[in-house]
Amino acid sequence: MKSAIQPPAWKALLPWPGPDAHKHARGRLGVVCGPPTRTGAARLAARAGLRAGAGVVTLLCPPGSAAVVAPAVEAVMVQPFEGAQALFQARQAMDAVVIGPAAGLDEATVDNVRALARTRAMLVIDADALSLFEGRSQDLFDLLDAHDVLTPHEGEFQRLFPGLLDQGREAAALQAARTAGCVVVLKGRETLVAGPDGRIHINDNGSPWLATAGTGDVLAGIIGGLIAQGMASLDAATAAVWIHAEAARGFGPGLIAEDLPDRLPAILASLYPG
Structure with missing residues (x-):
């Protein structure tokens, strides 16, 4: 079934806190950070998840990155881990995890994806964590379930699903979701x-203003933040794509990725039924 993304389709499904809400009830999101010189992408995703409403957001950092990240965040927490098994243990208290934004193009990231797949957390897999499975995409698909989300742009999509785009974007996205057994967000002019x-x-x-570095990391964080709050993955991804683009459209020329998370409250307020 095909439909356009408009607020009426998902507005009633957005997660809002009740009068007795507390931070843990609002969802716990983890974001896996990359090496010390590439922490910005994960920080963008984490801030976006927090602005999207997740009650607790934690950056899961290799030890060398934790010292870099800690002075650069405030409400976002920092938890060091060393190795995939330690990441598996650190993730136990989280409802959703984003992995991939500048996570590192090495086997450690593959091991981290495998470790996270053993947990009950719903995964949002982006960027490096997609590209690393080029030529062995079935290894990734075998780790996923229907609640997980892949967020490739067309280049990453081609690496995971070679040749599928030849049949057109809609048919390719549908076949990719069936093949991977999860939600697929194929980014582009019409995501x-x-x-x-x-x-x-x-x-x-x-919005063409999204054509700037880091905006995809923000989208991954918004999706993760909504999923962590209990929104179904397909609905969360659908809502996040619209909210993300609306934030860019309202800002206009000069937009950089850092501008997006702080535009989310006004958009969410316009959707709030109360």
Whole structure:
């Protein structure tokens, strides 16, 4: 089933805190950080997840990165880990985890994805954590379930699903979701959100101002933040794509990725039924 992304389609599904809400009830999101010189992407995703409403957001950092990240964040917490098994243990208290933004193009990232897949956390897999599975995409798909989300741009999509784009973006996104057995967000001028059940949503408020480094990391964080709060993965991805593009459209020329998270409260307020 195909539909355009508009607020009426998912507005009623957005997670809002009740009068007795506390931070842990609002969802716990983890974001895996990369090496010390590449921590910005994970920090963007973490801030976006926090602005999207997740009650507790933690950057899971290799030891060398923790000292870099700690002075650069405030409400976002920092938890060092050393090795995939330590990441598995650190993740136990989280509802969703984002992995991939500048995570590192090495086997340690592959091991981290495998470790996270053994947990109950719902995964948002982006960027480096997608590209690393080029030529062995089935290894990644075998780790996933229907609640996980892949967020490739067309280059990353081609690495995971070679040749599928030849049949057109919509057909390719649908086939990719069925093949991977999870939600696939195919980013682009008209971002597509496809589920393994055959549903597909087409974004219709895309913005050219998103064509700048780091905006995809913000999108991954928004998706993770909504999922952590209990929103179903397909709905969370659908809502996040619209909210993300609306934030860019409202800002206009000069947008950089750092501007996006702090535009989320106004957009969420416009959607709030109260």
